[in-house]
Ligand SMILES: NC(=O)c1ccc[n+]([C@@H]2O[C@H](COP(=O)([O-])OP(=O)(O)OC[C@H]3O[C@@H](n4cnc5c(N)ncnc54)[C@H](O)[C@@H]3O)[C@@H](O)[C@H]2O)c1
C-alpha cells in the first residue's frame with residue numbers, strides 16, 4: 001500500500017510498504033477514505049517531537065471503511081464506515097474507566113520510555129513517535145486500529161466524510177478545550193490560535209455558555225473564519241504590534257479592565273512570538289536549552305482575569321522557560337491541560353453533527369491526494385493560499 | 395520483514411532515546427545523569443522490586459499468577475514454564491541466538507489470594523527466588539501486585555549469556571514485565587506494534603539519524 005513516512009525534519013516520503021495485518025484479536029483494519037494534517041503533525045514535521053524514526057508512517061486524524069475484523073471485535077463489521085479517534089485507548093484500565101482515555105495505561109508498548117521522560121506514560125497516539133507507542137499512522141491506504149470496540153465510531157448514512165472527519169481529533173480537542181475552560185454562563189472566552197482546533201474551541205465555547213468569544217491569531221484569513229463561522233471578535237497580534245499595544249493590554253481594554261474570564265491556548269509549543277520574548281525563546285530552543293516556545297501560554301496567563309481558568313490544548317512536549325507561575329499563582333488561576341480524551345466526546349459530537357447542530361467542515365480549505373502529502377504539509381505549515389486545513393484522500 | 399522489525403524494536407536503545415530527549419534541555423540532561431542508576435556489577439546477586447496496580451479482582455490476579463504456565467505471557471524472557479506438580483515447575487528462558495537457560499523451581503509459600511513465593515532448586519543454571527504479594531486497594535482501585543525477585547548471575551560464559559538475556563537494565567525489564575501483566579489481565583493482550591508496516595530508512599539509519607538529537 002501507499003503510505004506517508006517521516007524522513008527527517010521537514011522531509012516526508014510517499015512510499016510503498018506492506019499492508020498492515022491484524023496483530024491482536026481485537027484489532028480491525030481500516031481502509032482510509034479521508035485524513036487531515038493537524039497542527040500536531042507540524043510539531044513532528046518540524047522536529048519538535050523526539051523519538052521519530054526514519055520510515056515511521058505518520059498521521060493521526062483519519063477515517064475510513066472497516067475491511068478486516070479480528071475475532072474478538074464485537075461492535076464493528078466489515079463495511080462499516082468509521083471515524084477513528086487519534087488516541088488509542090483500551091477502555092479497561094483505571095484511567096479509561098474514569099474516561100481519561102489519553103492517559104490509558106495499556107496501549108503504549110514503549111511506556112518505559114515515556115516514563116523516563118514524563119514520570120508516567122499516557123496512551124499511544126497513531127503515527128505520533130515512538131514515545132507515544134510507535135503505531136503506524138493514518139496517512140496510508142490501510143491502517144491497523146487496535147482496541148476497535150473502544151475507539152472507532154460508526155458514521156450514519158447520509159453524512160459525508162468531510163462532515164465527520166474532524167471528529168477524529170480537532171473537534172473533540174476543541175470541545176475539550178472549552179470544557180476544561182470551565183465556562184460559566186456569559187463568560188468572555190479568549191482563544192489563542194485560529195487553526196482548526198482553536199476554531200472548534202470557539203464554537204464549543206458558545207455551546208457551553210460563553211457570552212463572548214475573542215480569537216487571537218496573526219493570520220487574517222483564519223481570523224475571518226473565526227468571525228464568519230464562530231461569531232468571534234478578533235485580534236490580530238501582528239498588527240497590534242504595529243500599534244504599539246500588547247495583547248494583554250488589548251484584551252484588558254476589550255473586557256473593561258478585567259481580562260477574559262477563560263483563556264484557551266490552542267497554539268502550543270511552536271507559537272510565533274513578538275518582541276524580546278521571541279528572540280529569547282528562539283535562541284534557547286535553537287540551542288536546545290528549551291524545547292517549547294510558550295508565547296501564547298504566557299500571554300494567556302498574563303491576560304486572564306483573576307480567579308479565571310487557562311485551558312491548554314495546544315501541545316507541549318518538554319520544558320519551557322520563564323513560565324509566569326507568579327502571575328498564575330497570585331491571580332488564583334486554574335490551569336487545565338492534556339491530550340484529548342477523544343473517546344469521551346466522539347459519540348456526543350457525532351450526534352450534534354448529524355442533527356446539523358454543528359458544522360465541522362468549514363476549516364477545510366484544501367483537498368489533495370495522499371501522494372501530495374509533502375505539498376500538503378508545506379501549504380498547511382506556511383498557511384499558503386489561505387490554507388487552514390488540508391484533507392488528504394488516498 | 396517481521397524479523398527485521400523485531401531487531402529494530404529490540405535494538406531501540408531507550409536509555410539513549412531518553413538521553414536525547416533530556417538533551418533537549420540542559421536541566422533535563424542533568425536530571426537524567428543524576429537519576430541514572432549504576433549498572434549492576436557482574437556476578438553480584440541482583441535484587442529487583444517493583445509494584446503495579448491491576449484493575450482486576452485480587453483472587454483473579456492471584457489465580458493467573460499461581461498458574462505458573464501463564465508467566466511467559468508477560469515475562470518477556472521466559473519461553474515456557476511447565477508445571478510438574480503442585481509445587482514443582484520447569485522454567486526455560488530464551489536468549490539471543492537460540493540460547494536457552496533452564497532450571498527447576500518449587501513453590502515455597504502459597505497463601506491463596508495473598509502471597510506466592512518460589513525458588514529455584516539446587517543445580518539451577520540461574521539460582522533465583524521470587525515472591526509476589528496481592529493486596530486489595532478498595533472499590534474501583536484495583537489490586538496491588540508487589541514483586542520481589544533475586545537472582546545470582548553465574549560466572550563466565552553463562553554470565554555473559556545472561557547479561558545479554560536480561561539486557562543492561564533488569565529494573566526496566568521487571569517494570570515492563572509487570573506492565574504486560576497488567577495489559578494481559580485488563581485487556582486480554584499485551585500492547586504491540588511488532589509486525590506493522592514501516593517505510594524506508596529503518597533499521598539502518600536508526601541510531602545515527604534521530605532528529606532532536608543535540609550532540
Ligand atoms: N491536546 C490535544 O490532544 C491536541 C489535539 C490536536 C491538536 N492539538 C494542538 O493544538 C494546536 C493547534 O492545532 P491546529 O491543528 O489548530 O494547528 P494550526 O497550526 O493549524 O493552528 C495554530 C494557529 O496558531 C496561530 N499562532 C501561532 N502563534 C500564535 C500566537 N503567539 N498567538 C496566537 N496565535 C498564534 C497560528 O497562526 C495558527 O493559525 C497544536 O499545538 C496542536 O498540536 C492538541
Ligand SMILES: [Zn+2]
Pocket residue numbers: 038039040041060061086169170
Ligand atoms: Zn492532532
Ligand SMILES: [Zn+2]
Pocket residue numbers: 089090091092093094095096097103104105106
Ligand atoms: Zn486504558
